[in-house]
Each structure stands twice: as structure tokens, then as C-alpha cells.
Amino acid sequence: AVSQSSGFCTLMQQFGGAGLLIAGAGVGVLMLRGVRERGCEVGVLRSLGFQPRSVARTFVFEAGVVATLGVAIGVVIAIVACYVLAISGADFAEGFSAGVPVAEVALIVAIALVP
Numbered sequence: 001a002v003s004q005s006s007g008f009c010t011l012m013q014q015f016g017g018a019g020l021l022i023a024g025a026g027v028g029v030l031m032l033r034g035v036r037e038r039g040c041e042v043g044v045l046r047s048l049g050f051q052p053r054s055v056a057r058t059f060v061f062e063a064g065v066v067a068t069l070g071v072a073i074g075v076v077i078a079i080v081a082c083y084v085l086a087i088s089g090a091d092f093a094e095g096f097s098a099g100v101p102v103a104e105v106a107l108i109v110a111i112a113l114v115p
């Protein structure tokens with residue numbers, strides 16, 4: 001039973017790692033698409049005298065807001081899923097207890113939000 005539980009946890013860690021990679025790529029695609037789709041807006045801002053750095057900051061801020069919302073939603077979904085898993089009574093979840101490791105969650109959120 002311990003071997004199955006360990007294998008399951010390893011599988012979940014791998015899924016989580018893959019999810020982080022995909023999320024990072026998604027933020028990059030979002031930024032690129034935002035700049036390409038708003039070429040006219042960028043041109044208007046530049047013609048009004050905005051510096052290229054100010055225009056770039058706008059897109060970085062937008063990506064930051066999307067990433068922050070994604071992290072917040074992901075943390076909530078993960079906490080709810082873990083709680084449901086712990087109280088489900090499934091064989092592989094035997095001995096699990098529901099709890100939120102606040103320090104670890106804070107560290108992961110900080111890593112995700114640091115540019």
C-alpha cells in the first residue's frame with residue numbers, strides 16, 4: 001500500500017510540474033498575442049508620445065494580472081481537491097489528513113509571482 005501511495009504522489013508531482021511548464025508557456029503566448037493583436041493600439045500610444053518602455057510595461061502588467069489570477073484560482077482548486085481527496089475514504093488516501101501547509105503554499109505563490 002505504501003508503494004502505491006508513493007507512486008501516486010510521484011505521478012501527481014509530475015502532473016503538477018507539467019502544469020507549471022504549460023502555464024508558463026501560456027503566459028508567454030498571452031503576452032505575444034496581446035502585442036500582436038494590439039498593434040494599432042501600440043501605434044496610437046506611440047504617436048501620442050508614450051515611450052516604448054511605458055507601452056511594454058502595460059503588457060507586462062496585463063500578463064502579471066492574468067498570472068496572479070491563475071495562481072489564486074489554482075491554489076484554491078488544489079486546496080479543495082486535496083480536502084475532498086482526504087475525506088473521500090479512497091484506499092490510496094488512507095491515513096491522509098486535510099490541512100493547508102501555509103508556509104509551502106506561500107513559497108510556491110511567491111515563486112510563481114516573482115518576475
